[in-house]
Amino acid sequence: MAPRTPKRKSPGQRFAEQRLTGVDLARGAALLAMMATHLxxxxxxxxxxxxxPTWVGLVFSGRAAALFAVLAGVSLSLGRVPAAVNRLGLAFRAAVIAAVGLSLGMLQVDIAVILVQYAVLFWCAIPVLRLGQRALVLLSSAWILLAPIATFELRPWLLGSTDPARLGHNPMWPDLADPLKLVGDLFVTxxxxxxxWFAYLLVGLWIGRLQLRRWGVQVGLLCGGAAAAVLAKSAEWALMVPLGGRAALMETPQASQWPLDAMLQANLTGVDQSGSVWWLATAAPHSGTTLDLLHTVGTSAAILGAFLLVARIRPLERIGLLRPLAGAGGxxxxxxxxxxxAAASSEGGGTPGLxxxxxxxxxIVxxxxxxxxxxxxxxxxxxxWATHGASRLGRIKQTTTARGSRAKSPLR
Structure with missing residues (x-):
């Protein structure tokens, strides 16, 4: 009897097998956690x-969005054609994401939409895509240490100008008419x-270069990330309680304008962190300080490591328990x-009685x-599909340009 010809897999099946399930699980968890902080x-x-602070503020605030950003960096190192090879494709892909973000900015919704900044992070990553692991470790460490100081110094200068560089809303298409304010808001205010936030992408790029399918790497991410997160919070406690940082912040004008004690635990978004160097000593969610970045980088690495380990449990995969979350993450x-x-619709009265x-x-369901x-x-x-098509278009154009350059070169 003639041997059976193996059934040819569809492009969709091949695509599903190429994905790293643990990464999709972590990305799905980040999405659901962000939904919780939004609603x-x-x-x-x-x-x-x-x-x-509510339980959502204590558990998810700051950590969900940071995980989303770290996984963005991880995704740039994965796939059949890594972003380091297809830089023009990444630029086109980011343009599609930016267009979606600018369109969402037109909605009347009480959600800080991250997509435009997400796209800008991709554009900023293009020059560093070819860096090795050691260079990425050094650069991301320096970035976590120095970037918060840079924004702490720049923010008062940008906000103190005659035309403050703060939009006060999500970036949207009309903001392109004032590019200086838009750039200032995206990068600093x-x-x-x-x-x-570029620190998250740098760390994600480094993590994506690791052998993520190896058990030891997964355990290392879980344990190392948890240790970094605990270290950051411990350092914050030492600076804020015994050394008097919290008391100093409670004497600032911001403490009379905001419920600062609760916000330092749950969400510092909207608070003008100026007038005291003690703002740099907190690890409050969305404070953007060195300790906040270190803590959320640590939680992101730990969560990714945990989900990579969960994905190794074959019985869970066989009975399909992982598929809904992994599917959402994809x-x-x-x-x-x-x-x-949907959130904009519900704020407009689209879900009465709910x-x-x-x-x-x-x-979530x-x-x-x-x-x-x-x-x-x-x-x-x-x-x-749209971002994939943009990425493929960039790869084709990049390949065509490279071939044309070689054809014109007299040195062959």
Whole structure:
């Protein structure tokens, strides 16, 4: 009897097998955690009427978005054609993401949309894509140490000008008419300052160069990340409590304008961190300080390591428990965009009678269900197809340009 010809796999099946499941799981977790911080309060009044951090603020605030950014760097080192080879494709891919982000900025929604900054981070990564692991470790370490100091010095200067470089809203298409203010807001004064957040991408690039399929690397990420996170919080406690940092911040004008004690625990977004060098000593979520970056880099590495280890548990994969979350993680751009649109609709009265917790449950169930459907069929999300097409276009154009240059060169 003639041997059976192996069944040819579809492009969708080959695509699904190329993905590293643990990375998709971590990316899916980051998406769901960001949904929680978007739809549930991070600070709320207690029974006595005083502001205090909620469980969402204590667990997810700052860490979810940081994980999203670190995994962006990891993704640049993965795939059949790494970004270091396809730099023009990465630039085109980032342009698509920026266009989506600028469009979401037009919505009336109480969410700090990260996509434009996400795209700018990709553009900023192009010059460092070919760096080796040692260079990336040194650069990311220096960045974590020095970038917060740079923004601390630049921010008062940009905000003190006659036309302050702060948008006060998500970047949107009309902001392109004032490029200087837009650039200042994206890099220094906005919700996700690129100067500080570039540290996450650098760390992600380094992690992506590791042998992520190896058990020892996965355990190292989990343990090393957890140690870095604990070290950062321990250093913050030493600086803020015994050495008087928190007391000094409570004497600043900001303490009379904001519920600063709760915000230092849950979310420092919107607080003008100026007037005291003690702002640099906190590890508060979204403070962008060295200790905040170190803590959230550590939690991101630990979470990625944990999910890489979970993905090794074959029984979970066989019964399909990992597929919904991994599927959602494989199409985060599409699901994030739909989530923001849905949140804008609900803020406009689109979900009468539905509490915030119920709305979050709807968003999570929808994301996991759609993720499972697309994962089971080996599909990319619609916006993932758009970015993939842009990346392929860049690779074709880059290859064509390189061939043309070689053909014209007299030295062959």
């Amino acid at each position: 549930l309060p991070t600070i709320a009044p207690n029974a006595a009427g005083h502001a205090e 906005g919700f996700y300052p690129v100067i500080e 199409m985060t751009l599409t699901l994030y965009t739909v989530h923001v649109f 509490e915030r917790e119920g709305l979050l449950a709807v968003h 929808a994301a996991l269900s759609v993720g499972l459907l697309f994962r089971a069929n080996g599909w990319r999300g619609p916006l993932e």
